[in-house]
Amino acid sequence: MKDSSPDVYVVIPAGGSGTRLWPMSRASSPKFLHSFTDGSRSLLQATLARLAPIAPVARTLVVTGASHAVAVARQLPQLPEANVLIEPSSRDSAPAIGLAAALIGRRNPDAIMGSFAADHHIADPDRLVVAVREAIAVAERGYLVTVGLTPTRPETGYGYLKLGKELPGAAGFAVDEFAEKPSPDRARQYFESGNYLWNASMFVWRVSAMLAELQRQQPELYEGLMAIAADWDSPRREKTLAKVWPMLPKIAVDYAIMEGAAARGLVATIPADVGWHDVGDWHAVGEILQGDENDNAVLGDVSLCSVKSRGCVVAGSSGRSVSIVGLDGVVVVDTPDALLVCSRESSQDVKQIVGMLGIDDPLR
Amino acid sequence: MKDSSPDVYVVIPAGGSGTRLWPMSRASSPKFLHSFTDGSRSLLQATLARLAPIAPVARTLVVTGASHAVAVARQLPQLPEANVLIEPSSRDSAPAIGLAAALIGRRNPDAIMGSFAADHHIADPDRLVVAVREAIAVAERGYLVTVGLTPTRPETGYGYLKLGKELPGAAGFAVDEFAEKPSPDRARQYFESGNYLWNASMFVWRVSAMLAELQRQQPELYEGLMAIAADWDSPRREKTLAKVWPMLPKIAVDYAIMEGAAARGLVATIPADVGWHDVGDWHAVGEILQGDENDNAVLGDVSLCSVKSRGCVVAGSSGRSVSIVGLDGVVVVDTPDALLVCSRESSQDVKQIVGMLGIDDPLR
Numbered sequence: 001m002k003d004s005s006p007d008v009y010v011v012i013p014a015g016g017s018g019t020r021l022w023p024m025s026r027a028s029s030p031k032f033l034h035s036f037t038d039g040s041r042s043l044l045q046a047t048l049a050r051l052a053p054i055a056p057v058a059r060t061l062v063v064t065g066a067s068h069a070v071a072v073a074r075q076l077p078q079l080p081e082a083n084v085l086i087e088p089s090s091r092d093s094a095p096a097i098g099l100a101a102a103l104i105g106r107r108n109p110d111a112i113m114g115s116f117a118a119d120h121h122i123a124d125p126d127r128l129v130v131a132v133r134e135a136i137a138v139a140e141r142g143y144l145v146t147v148g149l150t151p152t153r154p155e156t157g158y159g160y161l162k163l164g165k166e167l168p169g170a171a172g173f174a175v176d177e178f179a180e181k182p183s184p185d186r187a188r189q190y191f192e193s194g195n196y197l198w199n200a201s202m203f204v205w206r207v208s209a210m211l212a213e214l215q216r217q218q219p220e221l222y223e224g225l226m227a228i229a230a231d232w233d234s235p236r237r238e239k240t241l242a243k244v245w246p247m248l249p250k251i252a253v254d255y256a257i258m259e260g261a262a263a264r265g266l267v268a269t270i271p272a273d274v275g276w277h278d279v280g281d282w283h284a285v286g287e288i289l290q291g292d293e294n295d296n297a298v299l300g301d302v303s304l305c306s307v308k309s310r311g312c313v314v315a316g317s318s319g320r321s322v323s324i325v326g327l328d329g330v331v332v333v334d335t336p337d338a339l340l341v342c343s344r345e346s347s348q349d350v351k352q353i354v355g356m357l358g359i360d361d362p363l364r
Numbered sequence: 365m366k367d368s369s370p371d372v373y374v375v376i377p378a379g380g381s382g383t384r385l386w387p388m389s390r391a392s393s394p395k396f397l398h399s400f401t402d403g404s405r406s407l408l409q410a411t412l413a414r415l416a417p418i419a420p421v422a423r424t425l426v427v428t429g430a431s432h433a434v435a436v437a438r439q440l441p442q443l444p445e446a447n448v449l450i451e452p453s454s455r456d457s458a459p460a461i462g463l464a465a466a467l468i469g470r471r472n473p474d475a476i477m478g479s480f481a482a483d484h485h486i487a488d489p490d491r492l493v494v495a496v497r498e499a500i501a502v503a504e505r506g507y508l509v510t511v512g513l514t515p516t517r518p519e520t521g522y523g524y525l526k527l528g529k530e531l532p533g534a535a536g537f538a539v540d541e542f543a544e545k546p547s548p549d550r551a552r553q554y555f556e557s558g559n560y561l562w563n564a565s566m567f568v569w570r571v572s573a574m575l576a577e578l579q580r581q582q583p584e585l586y587e588g589l590m591a592i593a594a595d596w597d598s599p600r601r602e603k604t605l606a607k608v609w610p611m612l613p614k615i616a617v618d619y620a621i622m623e624g625a626a627a628r629g630l631v632a633t634i635p636a637d638v639g640w641h642d643v644g645d646w647h648a649v650g651e652i653l654q655g656d657e658n659d660n661a662v663l664g665d666v667s668l669c670s671v672k673s674r675g676c677v678v679a680g681s682s683g684r685s686v687s688i689v690g691l692d693g694v695v696v697v698d699t700p701d702a703l704l705v706c707s708r709e710s711s712q713d714v715k716q717i718v719g720m721l722g723i724d725d726p727l728r
Contacts, residue, residue: 346690
């Protein structure tokens with residue numbers, strides 16, 4: 001197996017605002033631009049770094065919104081200018097990933113591409129690289145491949161992949177079904193059966209195979225993306241984008257092509273146990289961070305002084321002194337213009353605050 | 365009874381740092397300079413205002429440390445310059461109150477003075493005025509009088525006054541004993557007996573009677589204060605203060621004279637139910653403040669946004685947006701350079717933080 005196949009591209013869709021990680025994550029400065037782990041590299045920077053063994057930056061594309069292009073460009077100075085693809089507006093993941101596939105397909109019709117979210121955490125990047133290489137080998141046989149995560153609990157917040165037959169001569173399985181976020185009862189059944197993996201929307205496929213399914217299942221989206229790709233490297237790019245992009249259906253790639261492809265037996269998965277985490281809320285951040293002897297964790301530029309407290313997460317960019325006394329499982333996020341104090345078990349409710357303060361950008 | 369007897373003086377010792385109310389209260393800016401109630405008047409300003417019916421500002425003296433003289437002068441612009449008495453160093457309450465008594469005695473040997481802490485809260489100031497007027501009437505008969513507070517719970521954090529015989533022709537009682545802060549068992553006995561009042565160190569006496577007891581029980585302190593008072597209105601004030609003050613015994617007025625005077629039958633008390641509160645810690649602040657429909661209370665310049673939270677206290681001077689989610693009984697204090705998050709039941713432990721950050725002035 002080659003270390004870096006000339007036919008492999010990496011695509012990183014960098015979207016979503018991560019409102020549950022407010023006030024660090026904002027519409028104007030979303031989750032992927034921040035570090036929620038070691039305090040140095042952003043989730044986006046860490047994503048690029050862990051995929052470097054799969055493809056060089058020359059074959060790595062980031063798809064992001066116009067309002068984040070400057071931040072992305074500055075966080076990833078090594079990325080060629082042409083490799084930052086800017087969506088005029090957010091149309092969900094199928095148009096974003098489809099645009100990258102269409103552009104790669106024009107450069108190299110035989111290319112294989114992998115798509116990986118910009119805002120997840122992987123504790124064991126080496127094992128991810130092994131799994132992606134196995135996914136590439138299976139994708140070369142024509143499958144649309146997902147890297148499926150071994151569940152560690154009966155989580156109700158993720159979609160699942162139902163395993164089918166083992167693939168001959170590969171460490172993968174057919175995927176019989178993409179299952180939506182389950183009820184608690186169903187999540188327990190999935191977890192105990194051993195027949196389900198978490199779907200983290202990590203995809204590896206030949207661009208030709210992906211585009212063929214897109215054409216079959218989403219002809220309107222396919223035609224639009226082809227029109228945009230045809231004009232991409234011409235003076236007509238902006239005009240065509242402005243005309244076509246807003247008309248594209250707003251749909252996630254899982255629904256747009258993966259479910260239908262699974263029904264036709266075209267989807268495979270490589271099970272992987274890589275310490276994956278979607279960093280969905282502040283409670284999750286606390287699970288990722290290394291705590292002190294009382295399991296209190298600090299993230300960013302704050303100095304913590306704690307008395308009789310445990311299981312707390314103190315994050316900030318204010319440089320201030322933060323003192324906690326007699327707290328159990330409380331999150332404190334201290335930014336220059338907003339302060340959040342939240343019980344870890346209520347982390348999901350942070351999005352209500354963002355709603356109350358104003359959806360698009362809470363404080364401006 | 366006269367509205368404002370020419371012979372009555374009010375003395376307000378303004379000392380103590382209130383470390384349990386950190387980070388709003390600091391050594392450099394102690395509790396009495398801040399509002400913990402309505403957010404407008406400081407505790408000191410409220411104290412002066414509620415005692416205005418007892419004595420005009422011309423006969424009101426504030427005794428405070430050199431480092432707080434400027435702040436006191438600015439908060440009380442109506443107070444004559446000569447009525448701010450500055451202690452070169454803190455020697456506890458007997459030297460502070462004794463100095464005021466000695467100076468008043470030189471101006472008017474027949475004067476009656478009342479002494480009231482600068483950092484307490486009184487919910488019903490009208491009833492306090494009634495009680496103080498009764499105390500003045502009893503003090504005219506020669507007693508050292510305390511205004512005693514009707515206990516509302518078996519509190520272990522306060523000293524108690526043991527009631528003796530009812531005084532003929534007055535709404536007062538003899539005080540048989542000054543009892544120290546009791547054990548929980550003893551506090552319950554005190555509370556249930558109905559024979560004990562809280563001692564809030566509110567004193568009313570003829571200065572001549574007070575100085576006579578001081579001379580009898582604390583001759584060294586008495587002589588020192590007399591020497592200082594003799595030179596107060598002369599060019600020798602500073603020199604005498606510098607020589608004598610540091611030698612004065614460091615002692616509270618309760619121990620210095622009141623206990624001994626009670627043993628001689630010289631102490632009386634006027635029971636009063638005035639909604640007294642010592643504002644001792646952040647939990648207490650929450651009890652004083654008016655909460656919203658979920659019993660969440662805001663103090664100062666912060667804007668609060670709350671979700672699924674109750675019984676919280678959010679105080680600040682930062683002007684920031686503070687959001688609380690899923691919290692029960694948590695205190696958030698947001699100042700420009702320090703943030704405290706504390707469970708209300710651990711409010712007493714805030715002083716540990718001050719100790720950890722450095723006692724004298726935590727952040728400088």
